[in-house]
Amino acid sequence: MANSIGIDQVSRRFGEVVAVDNLQLEIKAGEFFTLLGSSGSGKSTLLKMIAGFDQPTNGCILFDGADVTRMPANRRPCNTVFQDLALFPHMSVAQNVGYGLRVRRLAKSVQIEKVRDALQLVDLDGYQDRDIMALSGGQRQRVALARSLVMEPGILLLDEPLTGLDERLRQQMRDEFGRLHKKTAATFVLVTHNQDEAMSLSDRMAIMHHGRLVQVGTPDEILHRPTNEFVARFVGLESIVVPDRVEKRGAGLEVIINGRRTEIPGFHGEVLPEKIAIRSDRMTLEAGEHGIPATLVEQHFRGRYYECTLAMRDDTRLTAEISVDAMPEGMDTGKTTSLGLQAGALVPVMT
Amino acid sequence: MFLIRRGLALSLPGFLLILLLGAVPLTVILVWSFWTWDPATYWIKPNLSLDAYAAIGDAGRWSVIVGSFGKAFLAALLCLLVGYPSALAIHFVASPRWSFVLMAAFTIPFFTSYLIRAFSWRLVLGRTGMVNNFLMQIGLIDEPLDWLLFSDFAVMVGLIASYLPFVIFPLLLSLRKVEPNFLAASQDLGAGFLRTLFTIIIPLTKPGIFAGFLFVFIMAAGSSTEVQMLGGAGAPMISIMINDVMRVVNFPLAFAISAVVIVALFTIVLAGNRVFGLTKMFEDFK
Numbered sequence: 001m002a003n004s005i006g007i008d009q010v011s012r013r014f015g016e017v018v019a020v021d022n023l024q025l026e027i028k029a030g031e032f033f034t035l036l037g038s039s040g041s042g043k044s045t046l047l048k049m050i051a052g053f054d055q056p057t058n059g060c061i062l063f064d065g066a067d068v069t070r071m072p073a074n075r076r077p078c079n080t081v082f083q084d085l086a087l088f089p090h091m092s093v094a095q096n097v098g099y100g101l102r103v104r105r106l107a108k109s110v111q112i113e114k115v116r117d118a119l120q121l122v123d124l125d126g127y128q129d130r131d132i133m134a135l136s137g138g139q140r141q142r143v144a145l146a147r148s149l150v151m152e153p154g155i156l157l158l159d160e161p162l163t164g165l166d167e168r169l170r171q172q173m174r175d176e177f178g179r180l181h182k183k184t185a186a187t188f189v190l191v192t193h194n195q196d197e198a199m200s201l202s203d204r205m206a207i208m209h210h211g212r213l214v215q216v217g218t219p220d221e222i223l224h225r226p227t228n229e230f231v232a233r234f235v236g237l238e239s240i241v242v243p244d245r246v247e248k249r250g251a252g253l254e255v256i257i258n259g260r261r262t263e264i265p266g267f268h269g270e271v272l273p274e275k276i277a278i279r280s281d282r283m284t285l286e287a288g289e290h291g292i293p294a295t296l297v298e299q300h301f302r303g304r305y306y307e308c309t310l311a312m313r314d315d316t317r318l319t320a321e322i323s324v325d326a327m328p329e330g331m332d333t334g335k336t337t338s339l340g341l342q343a344g345a346l347v348p349v350m351t
Numbered sequence: 352m353f354l355i356r357r358g359l360a361l362s363l364p365g366f367l368l369i370l371l372l373g374a375v376p377l378t379v380i381l382v383w384s385f386w387t388w389d390p391a392t393y394w395i396k397p398n399l400s401l402d403a404y405a406a407i408g409d410a411g412r413w414s415v416i417v418g419s420f421g422k423a424f425l426a427a428l429l430c431l432l433v434g435y436p437s438a439l440a441i442h443f444v445a446s447p448r449w450s451f452v453l454m455a456a457f458t459i460p461f462f463t464s465y466l467i468r469a470f471s472w473r474l475v476l477g478r479t480g481m482v483n484n485f486l487m488q489i490g491l492i493d494e495p496l497d498w499l500l501f502s503d504f505a506v507m508v509g510l511i512a513s514y515l516p517f518v519i520f521p522l523l524l525s526l527r528k529v530e531p532n533f534l535a536a537s538q539d540l541g542a543g544f545l546r547t548l549f550t551i552i553i554p555l556t557k558p559g560i561f562a563g564f565l566f567v568f569i570m571a572a573g574s575s576t577e578v579q580m581l582g583g584a585g586a587p588m589i590s591i592m593i594n595d596v597m598r599v600v601n602f603p604l605a606f607a608i609s610a611v612v613i614v615a616l617f618t619i620v621l622a623g624n625r626v627f628g629l630t631k632m633f634e635d636f637k
Contacts (some may be wrong), residue, residue, distance in 0.1 A: 074540075082532050
């Protein structure tokens with residue numbers, strides 16, 4: 001049922017601009033794969049080429065190993081949920097969801113049944129005769145999903161489908177995507193600029209920048225072994241320091257940051273990392289002197305925690321999330337404190 | 352409350368203008384159409400009678416009215432057939448620069464007088480005109496085609512050439528409702544171009560189609576120049592007929608014909624609005 005996708009040396013140029021630059025990627029059948037990147041990174045262009053709305057300047061797109069590069073979008077076994085949903089405003093919910101089935105000329109009774117099943121899948125059974133314009137944002141989102149899923153696609157493409165929604169709905173729909181992926185067993189490809197979405201949904205993900213893949217891996221790999229500073233920053237590791245010294249020690253690394261010796265367990269690579277990222281949720285502020293000395297530059301109350309900006313001795317800036325209970329008594333901007341590191345605080349960044 | 356009052360004050364001059372320029376002449380037409388005309392004295396009597404309306408039935412005037420509407424209907428239909436693909440091309444295919452050039456190309460002929468424009472078709476369609484010359488040169492015909500000029504065909508060409516932009520602009524306006532992603536989504540769900548055209552694009556542009564049709568239909572129904580310049584003998588239009596009647600100062604009959612035409616047009620507009628939702632086209636301006 002699910003198709004695998006091969007991206008074989010694909011480039012897409014718009015005049016002088018290179019949107020996708022000689023990309024090589026294999027997306028496995030049935031996998032939830034996310035293309036993560038900021039706007040202009042080429043992720044949407046790549047998705048359009050997979051869907052068939054755009055053709056590569058060079059290279060091939062393969063579904064299950066078969067070349068589909070020149071196959072028009074209406075023949076491909078994939079369906080797209082568009083960023084603006086693109087629901088047909090002159091049709092009811094059932095007419096929208098059943099559109100593809102009408103194109104396939106299925107029997108009326110089969111259409112009705114499949115539309116109901118698809119609407120059931122997204123929790124909207126009974127909304128068949130509603131006007132699209134009369135639905136809420138979340139409901140429209142579900143209709144768009146149902147319209148694609150009713151086609152039983154081997155590949156479902158999701159083009160930033162959560163951008164228009166408020167935070168609560170985003171989370172709801174995010175869980176919905178996960179549930180639907182398990183249920184339909186199709187290959188899901190999500191394009192997003194939101195790292196939380198990518199991290200929580202993907203089996204594997206790719207980080208795109210300037211039309212190239214910077215890193216491909218499981219969310220865990222990318223979060224704990226970012227290949228470079230760009231990836232680290234993109235996945236929310238904002239505090240990046242250059243250590244005084246890094247040494248291999250057993251099955252881990254010994255790192256010295258601002259004179260303080262600490263260890264990173266479970267590092268197996270041969271090449272030593274050039275930089276170290278410090279996770280903002282694993283830092284503590286303490287009285288005393290045994291941590292890394294740092295000055296509190298700024299602090300913002302964020303509800304459950306304080307977002308603190310700290311300056312180390314060499315003026316490297318760090319961002320720490322200190323929970324309200326863990327904030328030391330009398331701490332204030334301008335004061336020097338000692339920065340403690342909890343387990344898992346340090347992430348090696350290769351370059 | 353303050354804003355509403357100010358809005359009323361601002362719209363007052365507009366209302367007054369419409370009343371003065373539109374409603375007053377219409378009322379005059381309506382009132383005078385019930386007066387009587389004495390053919391012996393050319394004198395108009397301000398009484399209340401239906402004589403003028405009865406006179407519409409004489410001298411084949413009905414057939415002129417019906418014939419004019421028929422020609423106008425055909426012209427509007429043909430304008431749509433030519434204009435719709437052009438509007439699609441301008442909206443979806445052309446770059447912003449090209450769509451500007453194309454729209455200008457449709458508009459610039461309007462900078463010349465419509466008399467000249469109609470006349471220029473004589474040079475194209477006449478016995479020694481461009482079309483006949485060309486067809487004879489490539490050997491397709493030996494004798495010049497006579498039906499090209501001073502015929503219903505020539506009138507239709509003139510009408511379409513004159514009123515094509517009036518169908519394209521409302522179509523362009525309504526095409527803005529068709530998001531490019533609607534076409535992508537339709538294709539994504541398996542539809543080819545024709546299916547997308549008939550199930551997505553045309554239904555969404557119905558108000559524009561009707562508005563364009565209406566513009567051309569009304570103007571073509573009231574046209575006289577194209578018919579006078581390009582039409583054959585014995586093919587009068589409403590406006591020519593009214594002109595003839597006015598020449599003998601039979602104002603009541605002229606106004607009665609006008610009143611009938613106006614009522615007919617209003618009926619078409621209102622019925623069309625029911626079916627096609629003309630007002631929808633202007634919704635996004637609110």
